[in-house]
Amino acid sequence: MLWDHIHNGELSQMQKASIACKPPSLASCLMLRSNTIRCVIKEILLGSLNAKSELNFVVQTFYPQNKPKHFLHEQLEPVLCLVARELGGKRHDAADRAINRITSILESPLYHTARDMVRDKFLYLMSHVVAKSSPLRPQLDRHQAILVLEELVSYFNAEDSACFAPKVFATLSSTLADPSARVGHPIRETAYRITCNYTRVLPVAALGTHLSTIVVTLLPALLEVLPPQVLSFIFLEFIFACINYH
Numbered sequence: 001m002l003w004d005h006i007h008n009g010e011l012s013q014m015q016k017a018s019i020a021c022k023p024p025s026l027a028s029c030l031m032l033r034s035n036t037i038r039c040v041i042k043e044i045l046l047g048s049l050n051a052k053s054e055l056n057f058v059v060q061t062f063y064p065q066n067k068p069k070h071f072l073h074e075q076l077e078p079v080l081c082l083v084a085r086e087l088g089g090k091r092h093d094a095a096d097r098a099i100n101r102i103t104s105i106l107e108s109p110l111y112h113t114a115r116d117m118v119r120d121k122f123l124y125l126m127s128h129v130v131a132k133s134s135p136l137r138p139q140l141d142r143h144q145a146i147l148v149l150e151e152l153v154s155y156f157n158a159e160d161s162a163c164f165a166p167k168v169f170a171t172l173s174s175t176l177a178d179p180s181a182r183v184g185h186p187i188r189e190t191a192y193r194i195t196c197n198y199t200r201v202l203p204v205a206a207l208g209t210h211l212s213t214i215v216v217t218l219l220p221a222l223l224e225v226l227p228p229q230v231l232s233f234i235f236l237e238f239i240f241a242c243i244n245y246h
Contacts, residue, residue, distance in 0.1 A: 037062055038075060042082040045098035046091060052105065069105050076106070080121055081128050088147035096151070118155040122164060125152060130171060143187045146175060150194045161198060162206035168198060169213045176217065192218070 037058065044054045055068040063071060072079060080102065086095035100114045111117040118125075130149045153161065153168060161168075175191045182188065195217050199207070207214070 038079050038082060041079055045083060045101050046086060046094045051101055055105070069107055072102060072106055073108070077121065077124055081125065084125050084129050084148055084152065087151035088144035092151060115155045118152055119160050122152060123167065126167060126171065143190065146187055146190050146194070150190065153194065153198055156201070158201055158203050161201050162203055165202060165206055165210050169210060169217060173213070173217050
């Protein structure tokens, strides 16, 4: 199990180095154990039919004084990050179920639904999962991170979308500004799709607030497929529609 996680890149270089050291320090051993347990917990949440009983067994084995909900409360952010990364891959349906499982197991008055938890931890997930769509990372990882963003914002209602619009649009704009995300590239197409879908659920008041950002984000895509005269007409109609609504 441990070497599977190392092979899959789920342990940092520091953690890998701690394995190679002889003897490893107590601190590195504890850190390695914590990360391995979190990876095991993630897999249980993603795929087990008896998640609660298996979680209870693992938590009681390593933390006899704790219950699964106490462990998840203490380790919520790192465990949620591990699960959220799967939202951008082939196991996105399992990851969605896992997020709902976490909400159920926590029994927290703060999180009545998965939406409550995703909303509360959204900025943390943006920093630790989605922000890894940096030009310094491989193309596949960057595309997966943007797909994670698409799944996360699908939890939002109109009010949530308006609240996080500046962060979401800034991330999408920086993704589209990357020269390697050329026309026709999957990353570019995904970013445009998220922008369009996110714009549709924004309240009209928020559309007015973020109109310039939306235009700047979508303009390159529209220029690729529409003549300038048609494009000007579309934006004028959109602006007049926003004005007339008020």
